[in-house]
């Protein structure tokens with residue numbers, strides 16, 4: 620073989636290379652022509668301090684994951700027995716403190732968003748806020764009704780007070796907040812417990828790194844108070860008041 624000259628390929632290899640080239644070109648063409656069926660994630664531009672977790676390929680996959688834990692019979696047994704009093708007591712203290720700060724009243728019509736078996740609703744009732752109810756994907760009557768917090772099953776301006784410690788489970792944080800603002804009466808109070816300094820559980824759909832994204836999402840409300848709390852792994856309480864003036 621002369622130096623610099625390519626080795627002579629065996630007769631059979633040439634059609635094989637041609638076949639390989641044509642197949643790859645065809646596959647590349649098909650790939651480029653195929654519309655991408657990716658699940659459209661929350662389209663709003665959040666600040667970098669709020670990140671939607673990857674891996675939820677469809678809304679059904681998201682719901683299935685949430686239900687996986689909430690429907691677990693053994694856990695439901697524990698939540699409704701061994702855990703019950705301890706959680707109701709802690710929630711009662713949080714709500715009592717809100718009452719003392721004139722943010723919650725016995726006459727308030729209250730909603731707990733993502734209330735699971737309803738310990739937080741029981742706590743509200745225990746401290747005298749009798750017109751209280753929760754929503755969750757799985758109902759637990761009479762304390763918790765069935766409802767998706769991305770599309771609350773209530774008319775606009777229904778509640779004086781809404782509480783939630785499940786912001787991290789929202790796949791669409793703008794809808795989660797939009798629904799709270801829609802169903803709150805003008806002047807109504809929303810209290811969120813969120814985790815800022817540690818990552819929430821493996822069922823979370825988003826991660827929050829500061830209160831800034833929350834403040835941006837609550838477009839019809841003002842911040843009343845941000846404080847540290849110790850609430851079942853959640854470290855920050857953020858209180859919003861929906862504007863009284865509808866045009867604001």
Ligand SMILES: C[S@@+](CC[C@H](N)C(=O)[O-])C[C@H]1O[C@@H](n2cnc3c(N)ncnc32)[C@H](O)[C@@H]1O
Nearest residue numbers: 685689733734735755756766767768769785788
């Ligand atoms: C961490 S648990 C919190 C339960 C309760 N707030 C507590 O502290 O005991 C999260 C709850 O959010 C509910 N959840 C998740 N996604 C939801 C959705 N899209 N709509 C309503 N509830 C949802 C789950 O079913 C689960 O009960």
